[in-house]
Amino acid sequence: xxxxxxxxxxxxxxxxxxxxxxxxxxxxxxxxxxxxxxxxxxxxxxxxxxxxxxxxxxxxxxxxxxxxxxxxxxxxxxxxxxxxxxxxxxxxxxxxxxxxxxxxxxxxxxxxxxxxxxxxxxxxxxxxxxxxxxxxxxxxxxxxxxxxxxxxxxxxxxxxxxxxxxxxxxxxxxxxxxxxxxxxxxxxxxxxxxxxxxxxxxxxxxxxxxxxxxxxxxxxxxxxxxxxxxxxxxxxxxxxxxxxxxxxxxxxxxxxxxxxxxxxxxxxxxxxxxxxxxxxxxxxxxxxxxxxxxxxxxxxxxxxxxxxxxxxxxxxxxxxxxxxxxxxxxxxxxxxxxxxxxxxxxxxxxxxxxxxxxxxxxxxxxxxxxxxxxxxxxxxxxxxxxxxxxxxxxxxxxxxxxxxxxxxxxxxxxxxxxxxxxxxxxxx
Numbered sequence: 001x002x003x004x005x006x007x008x009x010x011x012x013x014x015x016x017x018x019x020x021x022x023x024x025x026x027x028x029x030x031x032x033x034x035x036x037x038x039x040x041x042x043x044x045x046x047x048x049x050x051x052x053x054x055x056x057x058x059x060x061x062x063x064x065x066x067x068x069x070x071x072x073x074x075x076x077x078x079x080x081x082x083x084x085x086x087x088x089x090x091x092x093x094x095x096x097x098x099x100x101x102x103x104x105x106x107x108x109x110x111x112x113x114x115x116x117x118x119x120x121x122x123x124x125x126x127x128x129x130x131x132x133x134x135x136x137x138x139x140x141x142x143x144x145x146x147x148x149x150x151x152x153x154x155x156x157x158x159x160x161x162x163x164x165x166x167x168x169x170x171x172x173x174x175x176x177x178x179x180x181x182x183x184x185x186x187x188x189x190x191x192x193x194x195x196x197x198x199x200x201x202x203x204x205x206x207x208x209x210x211x212x213x214x215x216x217x218x219x220x221x222x223x224x225x226x227x228x229x230x231x232x233x234x235x236x237x238x239x240x241x242x243x244x245x246x247x248x249x250x251x252x253x254x255x256x257x258x259x260x261x262x263x264x265x266x267x268x269x270x271x272x273x274x275x276x277x278x279x280x281x282x283x284x285x286x287x288x289x290x291x292x293x294x295x296x297x298x299x300x301x302x303x304x305x306x307x308x309x310x311x312x313x314x315x316x317x318x319x320x321x322x323x324x325x326x327x328x329x330x331x332x333x334x335x336x337x338x339x340x341x342x343x344x345x346x347x348x349x350x351x352x353x354x355x356x357x358x359x360x361x362x363x364x365x366x367x368x369x370x371x372x373x374x375x376x377x378x379x380x381x382x383x384x385x386x387x388x389x390x391x392x393x394x395x396x397x398x399x400x401x402x403x404x405x406x407x408x409x410x411x412x413x414x415x416x417x418x419x420x421x422x423x424x425x426x427x428x
Contacts, residue, residue, distance in 0.1 A: 001421040002046035003385045005359075006038045019046045031344065031413045039350045041357030043366065043384040045414045045421075055091040068095045103395065103423035104402035106133040106167060106278065106317060109155065109409070116153035120409045124155060127408055128162035130419050132426050133211060135167035137407070139203070140174070141186055145195025147203060156207050163427040167246070168209035170200060171216065178218035180260070187219070187226035197237050204243065210428070211244040213278070219264035228269040235273055244275040251281050251303040251319075255310070271311025278404040279307055282321040287337045291327040291379040293365035295320060297390050304398055313399040320391055320403050322410045324382025342410035346382035357384075364390040385414040392422045402426075 004015055012035045016023045027035050029047040053064060061083055065072035076083040079093055087093075109124050111117075128134065136155050140148040147170070159166045172183045186192055200212060212234065219227060231247065238245050247270050250261045255268065270277050281300040285292035300318070307316055324346055325338035341349065346366075350357050353370035360367060367381045395403060402423075405415075419425065 001417060002048055002051040003389060004044050004046050005386070006040055006042045006044065008040050008356075010038065012036070012038060015044075015046070019048055019052060021046060021048055029413065029417060031411065033348070034351070037351055039347055039357055041359065041366070041368070042347055042350070043357075043359075043386050043414070045385050045417050047417065050097045051095045053093045053095055055087045055089050055093060057089055059087055059089075061087060064093060064095075069098060070096065100422060100424050101396060102426050103400075104132040104276075104317065104426045105130055105419060105423070106135055106402070106404040107131055108135045108137045108169070108405065108407040110137040110407050111151040111153065116151050116155075121154060121158075123409045123411075124158055127416060128158050128164055130416050130425055131162070131164045132402065132428060133167040133404075134159045134164045135169050135213060135404075138169040138171040138173060138215060139200075141170060141172050141182060141196060143182065143185055143192075145186070145192040145199060147196075147199050149203070152207065160208065165211055165244075165428045166207065166209045167211040167213045168200065168204050168207075169213045169215050171214075172219070178216075180218050180220050180223075183216055183219040183227075183264075184223055187223045187230050193230060193233065197234060200234075201237065201241060204241070209243070211246055211275075212238055213246045213248065215248040217248070217250065218260055221260075221263035224264040224266055227264055228266055228273065231270070231273045245273075246276050246278065247274050248278045248280060249307075251279055251299075253302050253306045267307055267310035271307075271315055274315070276315045276317055276401055277307075277311070278317045278319055279303060280319040280406075282319050282406065285325060285381050287325060287340065288334075290331045290333075291325070291329075291338070291381060293360065293363040293367070293381050293387075294324060294383070295387075295391070296360075296363035296365060297387075297394065298362065300391070301394060304394070304400070308398065314401050316400045317402050317404040318391065318395060318400055320388070320405050321383065322405050322407060322412050322415065324380060327379045329377040329379055340410075341380065341382060342412060343383050343414070344411040346380055349380060359386060383412065383415075385418060388415050388418055389422075392418065396422070 012023050025047050030044045062072045065075045136150050172179050174182050235245050249265045252262050281303050282295040284299055285294040323340045326341050327338040328336050350368050355368050355370045357366050357368045365387045366384045370378050
């Protein structure tokens, strides 16, 4: 599979010809609504086996082979090129498909309101073939140790039909916010803990959950060891049922990092106790903050490299956003919140406003600026095939367990195609 970035003046017909495929295949893969109105800088996936590379000044067959991790003699044979002959700039070289490694893929799904929308259920059905886990968000802990259930609708049957493990997300949420008081109560009262664990087991059996996932955030720093001990108790109970135990962790870069969201999350202990963790490596750019990439590759790498000092990569699922944000400028702290946009919607906004998409190579993320009909300036940061491929490359480089998406319901067709191009999705 190839990632192609649209250049000024290119047509979709010319692009299809260059890669030996059809316009229909490209349109279908990228869900392009107006094939004759491409956006300059738009990243598309080209659904071909392997990929092509055009020779640049200074390239040799050996350097190209090294760049793509293939044998240069194999490359010479496939392309019928003498292995030691200088290459002509602009020559098209075919790069064969490389072996894929196994990876686990999780996606959260968050029904809002009083019912599950058909669009959200449709999005879940479309994603399920690419998933190891499906995580309905969330079962809310009550102060008596019972649970408030989320809307599940057809999610259990969708998981079963696609051989996907249901992940039961249990959170210390009250009134839409993570509660340190609720966390304090649960983590320091053995009777409530026992009631909670009994309720979890009863509920998991009812719906068919096989991974119990604690997303306990904004805990008091002094409850750090209480949380660790609770997880040890939970692990013993869930092992008896043959279930996995996982946790969500805030993105830390050191064991001593200060802050209400970080101090109670003990990476070393979680790495020892649970089967795997989801590290929430996103929201550097967030709705209430200044415009920037949501998950810039540098900070993501910093968090994961710290995590690897506390636990093996086989226990780490890297968190990834399936959305971007549209900020109204100038940004004012405490002022207007940025609006979440899907990758597909971001491209539509760029097209409607006739502006090119830029790509920040340091953050490994696309962005653009536009002026709306009221004359207000905007900045949009989002995700595309290039930014996702950069994260997949990091997963492979650091030998991580896989990736976890927040959240389904936002169209991003290139992401799912790139999963199959990079990984064999593990089904449990």
